[in-house]
Amino acid sequence: MGVATAPAGPLADADLTGPGRAHWLRVARESADDLATDAVAREQAGKPPLDEVSRLREAGLLTLLVPAGSGGGGADWPTAYAVVREIATADAAIGQLLAGHYFLSWSARFLAEPAHAARLERQCAAEQWCWGGGLAGQDVPLTLARARGGQVLDGRQSYATGVLVADRLAVRAVRADTGEPLAVVVDPARHGVGTGGDADAFGQRLAAGGSVEFDAVPVTPDDVLGSLSVDEDDLSPVTAMASPVGRLLSVQLRLGMAEGVLAEAREYSRAGHAHRHAARPAGAPQDPHALAAYGELTVLTRSASALADQALEAVHAGLARGEDLTYDEYADVSVLVAMAEAASSRAAQESTARALDIVGARSASMRLGFDRFWRNARTHTLYEPVGPRLREVGDYFLNGTHPPFVLPV
Template sequence: MGVAAAPSGPLSESDRTGPGRAHWLRVARETADDLATDAVAREQAGKAPLDEVSRLREAGLLTLLIPAESAGGGADWPTAYAVVREIAAADGAIGQLLGSHYFLSWTALFLTEPSRAARLERQYAAEQWCWGGGLARQESPLTLARARGGHVLDGRQYYPTGVLVADRLTVRAVRADTGEPLAVVVDPAHHGVGIDGDADTFGQRLAAGGSVEFDAVPVAADDVLGSLSWDEDMMSPLAALASPVGRLLSVQLRLGMAEGVLAEAREYSRAGHSPWHPARPVGPPQDPQVLAAYGELTVLTRSASALTDQALEAVHGGLARGEDLTYDEYADISVLVAMAEAASSRAAQESTARALDIVGTRSASSRLGFDRFWRNARTHTLYEPVTHRLRDVGDYFLNGAHPPFVLPG
């Protein structure tokens, strides 16, 4: 069995009429330029990114995926992916924060029944919520038990993205009676919710990660969104697309980091700095080692980008097929995303590490802040390792096995 090919033909148009892709890409670039001006100082300060979220909100990026008729941006997933990549090139942590926000808010609307989704969407758009949390499987899961008038949520979730600034949390919990995993939405202002900024990572410090303690937190029936149980007899192929949709956000984040560090290193090199020949006069860099390094990293990043474009078209095509999507088609899409995950992870790690060699000893300067790219990329790839995804690709290629349903943290 061969590896999946991307669907042929143009992407289907979104039925969410909004300002258009060009508008949102321009807004993303302007926001990224704004974030880049003080990226080093903000990262070194390591404060909760309340100001950064305000910048995203004022730019209209928090409601990008909400239909225009509901006072949102009216954009589609290809546009959202491009926005995350643009922001990540300037600030990887804010790129992660925004990507997680898109996935968690979309999942909340995607999994719940239509009338509840419509009410939730209107409130989200009106109040421009920032979403945090995570739906990945945990060794010690949150538990959801039945109680009078609904349910109660107990347990601790470790280091989900965005919780320090979130207006709403989307989390994974298991039913106390059956063990079924469910997606649940929680207001972090509820009594019994305790948020601790204890992540203390060496990178992605502005992704607003931390731990959340739930102590008998009341959960209304409407706030139990849907099942996360992976069973081809229970979960439709369309619902299963939540996995590659979310994982492709991490791919865009990694590519943004790789492109961001190369762009910044290029500007530094063009100023005439050479790591191997400090006395070289200012002018266009001609050092063969520098040119070869830039060439290799450009090929690596562009190759990952091309594979990601195929995965993006496949995901968008799967969403467009809706209920007609088959499990075999879902498997093809998921494997293609896994391939993009592996390629983008290598591109991010190689580019952010070797850019330090290209810049040379000056890259050790905290004032220049080149180290933040490596620390951000390395932290993200530690939390999102690709070893299992490579195994899934191999099992699919060799045995035709459908990949498992895996959600990002």
């Protein structure tokens, strides 16, 4: 069994009538520049990112993936990945918020009937929803039980991205009578839903994360998107693509963190502020230590980026295969994404940590805010550890074992 390669097949036809990729990349750069102007102050204030979500909404980025015919931006996943990465270079927490929004708002495409998904997308575009929640498994799952007149949702999800600003929550619940896991959409304004800003992580503080509780919340048939069962009788290869699609968002987020800290450290070094030697500013062309560090981190980040590009091409090709996608092809895609996860995690952690050494003692200044890059990267990689992904790559390489269906936290 060799190392995974992208499955054969053409990329998806762009049956899109939106403004196009160039437009959205320009909008993303402008939005990132806007977020960068007050990134340090906003991160230190730690307020729920209501203003930041308004900025994304006004830029049209919340409806980016909704078909143009349904009132959205008409963009594809490669464009959405590029947008998340661009935003993350300026503000990793808002990048995470946007990434979670894209994955959860698209989840109906993977799990629900086409007509159901289309209705949901039209309403999402019309009302400019921001999505939050999470579909990954929990130690104590939410339960969906039958009640008079329908079903009710009960339980507590200890952490979910975007809950403090979300217009819709997509969560995982198990059916009380059968144990089948389901994806459920809930309006957080509905009676019985309570959200709490009790996330006390030292990083990603503006991702609007927190707990959410459900106390006999009514659930209609339209609120149930579909099954999250890993049984191959229920989980088709095309539905299983939800896993690599979502996990590749984390890859782009990590790469944005690495590229963002290197760009900011470079600008600071070029200005000659940090001094390692009385006659030679750190990061200046004469400093061999800074040159070597920048060189090594650039190679590390560019290498991870190249692997991410291979994974993106594989994901895009897998989506284009649609119902013709096989389990073997899905496994190839999933393993490539796992490789990119491992490489991007290392790039983000090393770049955000070692950039502090390059800048020197002044990187400890709260006014400069260099620490936020490290705190954000470390927090994200703790929630999304790469150890399991590396084991999956090794098991696939050695034994040909298909990786499990794993959704991003």
